[in-house]
Amino acid sequence: MPIDARSTVPVPHRWVRQWATPPQVLAVARVAFAIGLLLVWQPLDAAPLGSLPAEVYFAPLGPMVLLGGFPPTWWLVALEVGSRGALAALALGWRTRAAGLTFAVIETILSGYRYSTGKIDHDILLYTVVPAVMSFSAWGDRLSIDSLIRPRRARADASAIAVSLVAVATAVEFATSGIAKAATGWLDPTSSAVEAWARQYEQSSSLRAVGETLLASDSLLLWKSFDVATVVFELGFLVAIVSRRVTRWYVLGAVGFHLGILLVLGIDFSKLTLVYLILLGTLGAKALAPLPLARGRRAASWRWLIWPGVTAAAIGVYWTSFDVRTLGPSLAGYSSRSVIGFVALIAFGVIVIATARRAPERSLSPRLPRFADPVVLGAGALALGIGPMTLFTLSEPFPAVMGPLFMGNQSEDRAITTFRQRFLLMHDDESAPISAAEFYAVRDPYATSLGEFQFPRSVETWPRAVGSARIAELSALGHRFSWIPVHGDPADVGDAQRQDLADRFPDATGIEIRWQESTSVDGEPIEERIARRYLIPLTADR
Structure with a gap:
């Protein structure tokens, strides 16, 4: 039918x-x-x-x-x-x-x-x-x-x-x-x-x-x-x-x-x-449409x-x-x-x-x-x-086409709070920025995932949850972590991980991982501060 x-x-x-x-x-x-x-x-x-x-x-x-x-x-x-x-x-x-x-x-x-x-x-x-x-x-x-x-x-x-x-x-x-x-x-x-x-x-x-x-x-x-x-x-x-x-x-x-x-x-x-x-x-x-047949076989x-x-x-x-995506202008x-x-x-x-x-x-x-x-x-x-x-x-709306990266609302009465992550190579009193890819010795997108999705964000201010705070609290984006080295006590850094960092950055005395928090209204910054800062010392292991 x-x-x-x-x-x-x-x-x-x-x-x-x-x-x-x-x-x-x-x-x-x-x-x-x-x-x-x-x-x-x-x-x-x-x-x-x-x-x-x-x-x-x-x-x-x-x-x-x-x-x-x-x-x-x-x-x-x-x-x-x-x-x-x-x-x-x-x-x-x-x-x-x-x-x-x-x-x-x-x-x-x-x-x-x-x-x-x-x-x-x-x-x-x-x-x-x-x-x-x-x-x-x-x-x-x-x-x-x-x-x-x-x-x-x-x-x-x-x-x-x-x-x-x-x-x-x-x-x-x-x-x-x-x-x-x-x-x-x-x-x-x-x-x-x-x-x-x-x-x-x-x-x-x-x-x-x-x-x-x-x-x-x-x-x-x-x-x-x-x-x-x-x-x-x-x-x-x-x-x-x-x-x-x-x-x-x-x-x-x-x-x-x-x-x-x-x-x-x-x-x-x-x-x-x-x-x-x-x-x-x-x-x-x-x-x-189906190809015609010729002598019992499909026509050429x-x-x-x-x-x-x-x-x-x-x-x-x-x-x-x-x-091939580089062929476009x-x-x-x-x-x-x-x-x-x-x-x-x-x-x-x-x-x-x-x-x-x-x-x-x-x-x-x-x-x-x-x-x-x-x-x-x-x-x-x-x-x-x-x-x-x-x-x-799973701490993620999974399966989902667009996941928890876009959960939460960082704006409250048009005051928008944003965060920016930085890795800093320390040498005595001087510092130089390095990328997440350099820090983890792995290319993107994995470096970004490791850096931005396992690193803690301020649970008090980001993301602001309205309606169901429980969902936001469970989100892997800032509220659930497993790797202590970049968001907890630096003493918990594994020996192998610390030695790897020391070998790759022989002149560094430490690596600082920092979240810069800024609040703006209508695009104009009204407050900036360092929300989180962690230092991984490297000199002790040399």
């Missing part, structure tokens, strides 16, 4: 059926997903973790807490090689299901190691949920080596279940972000959290040109509208997925949402368009040469460490990576506008198995329950 035909099937059944997607559309999404990740990933990005000492191992609640520290570098390299190999196989469509599941499992392990530096980056949707769930869909039935070797009947039924689960996961991730913001001051009518965060980014010299222009405005109504719009949008995704037609236009709103974040704060979420392509379910519906077509060629190019780009206040992200979001927005009125699922007649309803409803209920639960148990 066609999807849009009237029927007496239960509502949950009808809701799942609307997510049925033609195999050729899912194939385009699969190739874009795999190639997109290959193009933007930095080779062996987790390998530097192998050089970190056990003192800085800060595992979130989960299996990683059973480990005493980071694994050796060779193990991390082996995992990354396996992950990227699985991703390449996924792009080519070779043993698609096994490749997707392998990628999801390896990335789950690697994510646990990455998150143990103190900050959860909320990549679980991209790196684990989507490849694992979509492995049971028809996204390997077209544009794949598997389809050439073993042609099979399209599985629109399984695709409906898989895509509906991706929709639920996406909505829950957005909702947990909205819950955290709503509970920690974003809806306070007397101040603006977005304005406060923009001011924080301005203090760290990472605010973008549009943000600087907006900060020139002292309109509370303007800034408050950003707060409310953000919370409403993130919570609204749960409502939008009730209808796939509504979801298609809602992802267009997501494009605007991510563009705003990119233009103001410079944070690029364009990778999420790889997930939105699956929810959209329209790209390639006409252009990649130049189209079969495109995706292997692009995949090979993406693999080459990855292993040569070339970052650097505009005033924006890096070339931000420009590429901006172009990607605009391009996806154009695709949504051009194709959102299509509904290729109408031509499908999926017959869902009996277990479809309990599977989808059970997974949905589990996701809805896990979201709020992990908000407390």
Whole structure:
């Protein structure tokens, strides 16, 4: 029975059926997903973790807490090689299901190691949920080596279940972000959290040109509208997925949402368009219709040469460490990576506008198995329950698209309190600043995570929590610490860690770690002070 035909099937059944997607559309999404990740990933990005000492191992609640520290570098390299190999196989469509599941499992392990530096980056949707769930869909039935070797009947039924689960996961991730913001001051009518965060980014010299222009405005109504719009949008995704037609236009709103974040704060979420392509379910519906048959075999077509060629190019780009995001020009206040992200979001927005009125699922007649309803409803209920639960148990609203970095409201009656961290190399009475990367001897983003997300902030003044102080108190951003050396008694610094610092900075008598607190009103500083200061002496160990 066609999807849009009237029927007496239960509502949950009808809701799942609307997510049925033609195999050729899912194939385009699969190739874009795999190639997109290959193009933007930095080779062996987790390998530097192998050089970190056990003192800085800060595992979130989960299996990683059973480990005493980071694994050796060779193990991390082996995992990354396996992950990227699985991703390449996924792009080519070779043993698609096994490749997707392998990628999801390896990335789950690697994510646990990455998150143990103190900050959860909320990549679980991209790196684990989507490849694992979509492995049971028809996204390997077209544009794949598997389809050439073993042609099979399209599985629109399984695709409906898989895509509906991706929709639920996406909505829950957005909702947990909205819950955290709503509970920690974003809806306070007397101040603006977005304005406060923009001011924080301005203090760290990472605010973008549009943000600087907006900060020139002292309109509370303007800034408050950003707060409310953000919370409403993130919570609204749960409502939008009730209808796939509504979801298609809602992802267009997501494009605007991510563009705003990119233009103001410079944070690029364009990778999420790889997930939105699956929810959209329209790209390639006409252009990649099933190829004709000739003498019992598929007719030769130049189209079969495109995706292997692009995949090979993406693999080459990855292993040569070339970052395609540097191809874009650097505009005033924006890096070339931000420009590429901006172009990607605009391009996806154009695709949504051009194709959102299509509904290729109408031509499908999926017959869902009996277990479809309990599977989808059970997974949905589990996701809805896990979201709020992990908000407390993990000290992070996880899974979430945008996590606790944006929890709290630093503004109180328009007086905005910001903090800036500094590492200072001490030599007698002189001092010289060094970066977090130099201090930890590891590159970003891990250096920033270790420095800014495990280092204490003033629990009395930041972040100001309105509504549910308990959530803010549990946040890993400033209220939960594991590494004593940089926020407690310097005597607790491990011998190995102290010796490592002494070897790397032989002329230093100590290292001071400092938080500079400043309060401003309408951009004008009214108070500055050193909120926290810790000195790690090094001379005693020489």
